[in-house]
Amino acid sequence: xxxxxxxxxxxxxxxxxVNITCSHNNIATNDYITWYQQFPSxxxxxxxxxxxxxxxxxxxxxxxxxxxKSSTLSLxxxxxxxxxxxxxxxxxxxxxxxxxxxxxxxxxxxxxx
Amino acid sequence: xxVVSQHPSxxxxxxxxxxxxxxxxxxxxxxxxxWYRQFPKQSLMLMATSNExxxxxxxxxxxxxxxxxxxxSLTLSTLTVTSAHPxxxxxxxxxxxxxxxxxxxxxxxxxxxxxx
Numbered sequence: 001x002x003x004x005x006x007x008x009x010x011x012x013x014x015x016x017x018v019n020i021t022c023s024h025n026n027i028a029t030n031d032y033i034t035w036y037q038q039f040p041s042x043x044x045x046x047x048x049x050x051x052x053x054x055x056x057x058x059x060x061x062x063x064x065x066x067x068x069k070s071s072t073l074s075l076x077x078x079x080x081x082x083x084x085x086x087x088x089x090x091x092x093x094x095x096x097x098x099x100x101x102x103x104x105x106x107x108x109x110x111x112x113x
Numbered sequence: 114x115x116v117v118s119q120h121p122s123x124x125x126x127x128x129x130x131x132x133x134x135x136x137x138x139x140x141x142x143x144x145x146x147x148w149y150r151q152f153p154k155q156s157l158m159l160m161a162t163s164n165e166x167x168x169x170x171x172x173x174x175x176x177x178x179x180x181x182x183x184x185x186s187l188t189l190s191t192l193t194v195t196s197a198h199p200x201x202x203x204x205x206x207x208x209x210x211x212x213x214x215x216x217x218x219x220x221x222x223x224x225x226x227x228x229x
Contacts, residue, residue, distance in 0.1 A: 034217065043119070043206045043220030044157070087156070100147055101208075101218060103157040 002026045002090040009108040018075045020107050022088030025069045033064060033071045036087045038106070044087060048073070083111045116140055117209045119221030126197055126228055133193045134224045136207030142187035143209035147218070148180075151204040163190045197228040 005023040012018045024033065032051050036044035048055055050062040050071070061074040075082060085106040091099045116139040126132050136146055144165050149157040161171045161182050169182035179201075181193040190209075194201055206223040210216075 036220075041204065041223065041225065043117075043208070043223045046217040046219065049217055100159055100162050102159060103149075105156050 004088045004090055004104045006088050006107045011110050012078055013112050014079055015077050018078050020073045020086055023070045024090045027068050027090055030092045031090045034089045035073045038085045078111045080111050117219045117221040119207055119224055123225040128198055128228055129196055131193055131195045133191055134205055136190045136221050138188045138209040141211045144212045145210045146190040147208045148192050149206045199228045202226055202228045
C-alpha cells in the first residue's frame with residue numbers, strides 16, 4: 001500500500017478556501033485516492049475519490065496532477081463545522097472493493113471565526 | 114446511500130467482563146468488514162478484516178483470542194472484546210465494503226468502550 005504524507009495541522013478562517021495536499025510518491029497504477037473527514041467521536045465520512053485530473057462533488061474538489069504523486073483536497077468557503085481531521089488514503093480500486101484501508105496521521109483542520 | 118450502523122454507541126464495563134459490538138450494513142450486502150481502533154488524538158488503527166463465512170484476518174500485534182470477530186451474515190459482523198481490561202478502553206469503528214471497486218468504504222459511527 002502506498003504511503004501518504006499530509007500536513008499534521010492547518011488553520012483557516014470562515015469563508016476561506018482550504019487546500020490540503022497529500023503526497024503519495026509510491027502510488028501504483030491501479031490505486032485510487034480517497035479522502036475522508038472525521039469529527040471527534042464519530043466514524044470517518046467519505047468526502048471524495050479520484051484517479052486522475054479533477055473530481056468535484058457538492059462538498060469538495062480533488063485535484064490530481066498527471067504524475068499522480070500527490071493530490072489536493074479543496075474545500076471552498078469553509079465554515080466552523082468543517083473543523084475536523086481529514087485523511088488521504090490510497091488503495092487499489094479506491095476505498096471500495098476488498099482492500100483494507102490503512103490510515104495515516106491525517107490533517108487536523110481548525111476553522112476560526 | 115449506503116449506511117453502516119454500529120451498536121452500542123458507548124458501553125462501560127467492568128474489568129474481566131466481555132463486551133460485544135455489532136456492525137450492520139443496512140442497505141447493502143457487505144462481503145467484507147473491517148474493524149479499527151482509535152485512541153484519543155490518534156489515527157485509526159486497523160485491527161482485522163472480517164470476511165463473511167470465513168475466519169477473520171488479524172493485523173500484526175492484535176490478539177485474535179482477545180478480539181473475537183464473527184461475520185455470520187452479509188449484513189452483520191460482531192467484535193467481542195473478551196476479558197476486557199482498562200487498556201482496552203478505546204473507540205472501536207467498523208467499516209463495510211460491498212465489494213464494488215468504485216464504491217467508497219462506509220464507516221459506522223463508532224463505539225466508545227470504557228473498562229473500569
